[in-house]
Amino acid sequence: MTHAIGIDIGGTGIKGALVDLEAGELASERIKRDTPEGGEPAAIIDVVREIVAELESLELGEAPHLGICFPAIVRDGRTMSAANVSDAWIGLDADALFGEALGRSIHFVNDADAAGFAEAVYGAARGQQGLVIVTTLGTGIGSAFVYNGMLIPNTELGHLELDGDDVEHWAANSAREREDLSFDVWAERLTKFYSHVEFLFSPQRFVIGGGVSKQHDEFMHLIKVETPIVPAALRNNAGIIGAAALAAR
Ligand code: BGC
Secondary structure (H helix, E strand, O other): OOEEEEEEEOOOEEEEEEEEOOOOEEOOOOEEEEOOOOOOHHHHHHHHHHHHHHHHOOOOOOOOEEEEEEOOOEEOOEEOOOOOOOHHHOOEOHHHHHHHHHOOOOEEEEHHHHHHHHHHHHOOOOOOOOEEEEEEEOOOEEEEEEEOOEEEOOOOHHHOEEOOEEHHHHHOHHHHHHOOOOHHHHHHHHHHHHHHHHHHHOOOEEEEEOHHHHHHHHHHHHOOOOOOEEEOOOHHHHHHHHHHHHHHO
């Protein structure tokens, strides 16, 4: 099978597409809906069901694998945290819940890990030796460690506490938007975050993903660290592509 469906559930939007696994790119249009207010499990599952039905109506032939990524710690298919969604997710067997609701088996994974896996296989972490730290700057801050091409899951660097608060509360792209920060001011905050992570883990490179990565020209060069920083090659589609690729693996 050369195609799989990927769904990326975020704190703000839910996106899905058919993915070409050979090319590592979208093979259909991207369907996007707002994340329901409150981020409750039943409401999110309904939206995912709609998106999957729409994708399946594209006449895909044999049902392809389906991967779903989500902004929480995911262990053995269970969501173990909830940062920008309802607390009702904590401890849920999400893999089984989505499987039942969609009437098929699915693969459930953390969103940043999906993005990191996609960058490792098709993008900016491909072929890299040593440690690459992939971060997503969106509603929260997600992270994935890729060591010699292998994903080390659930690293949660957005919840590093610096200056008395979780980094993602003051350095995520949502903080930039909420506080209407200039890219210069935002980059000072990002420098604080990335230099601390650099000190702790000494990676070979940082990859920055998330929706704002398409504006990388505006802020990436303003982040003052020693480690090379590159934008995610798959931009904001890395989650969809990685979720699909992990499901098909
Ligand atoms: C969550 C992570 C997630 C990140 C990006 C954080 O708040 O704890 O699991 O990867 O947001 O969505």
